[in-house]
Amino acid sequence: MIKRCMLLVAAMIVSICASAQFQEGKGYLGASLTGLDLHYNGQDGFNIGVQAKAGYFPWDNVMLLAMVDAVHNGSKTVADHISVGVGGRYYITQNGLYLGAGAKLLHANHSYNDLMPGIEVGYAFFINRSVTIEPAIYYDQSFKKHDYSTVGLKVGLGIYLFDD
Template identity: 40%
Template sequence: MKKLALALCLLAVSFTAQAQFEKGITIINPSLSGLDFSYSENDKAKFGVGAQVGTFLAEGIALMVNAGADWSKPIDEYTLGTGVRFYFNKTGVYLGGGLDWNRFRWSGGKHQTDWGLGLEAGYAYFLSRTVTIEPAVYYKWRFNDGDMSRFGVKVGFGFYL
């Protein structure tokens, strides 16, 4: 019973938290090292790192820029992109989407460049007024090579300044 009461209290606090989703606030969102787990046709499991930086253009709407790298064998991957996040009712729940550019490099020296669309759904759980833990699920669809498309789960920190 104590666990249920604690869970309900934490849920109530998270929905009443005064989030930092106002115009002009800056977000810095690095993914935790090695906790970007994903699945695709080419590789069964991948671990990588990434970071997003953005600013709120209006309340609840943030323009984001991202970069990432993954040095899993046999493919190294580098990513640059931009997108938008929509936050709902200051609860921390968000949906995001964007366009990104990927550079793939195989062990044998072969290179490939591809564009893609990404979709993301997550939750910004506020540890303090400006620091969050942000678990999310995402799907990255590649334009030229569907086998490089990826579904995954990631955990990151958010800093709202």
């Protein structure tokens, strides 16, 4: 019983702390480890990727993002690739759950280019006042060839920047 009460109090404290994190005017830096064979598309073999993000909250609960990522996989057709993109997140009811959408331009093999819009659902677990662990499920749609569309899981680290 005591453990349950302590867990409830801890959850309320995290919720109260999280509510101040998604306010207008705050900045964000993030990095994710993607792939690790935790995504699927019709073309890839072994897969590992990294992603860096920077964001800004122009309004409460709404973050605009810029991102860059690099992926290495065992595919013969679209092997290593890099991409740049923009997107946004909407944080639901100040609890850390977010919905994201964006688009990225992917470049691979010096000749393959693709515009890929995507969506994601994730959660920002606060481990202290400004640092989060952010697991997310995502889907990126390929306009070139449906086999390159990707469903995956990523785990990131986020830092919410404060001016106070």
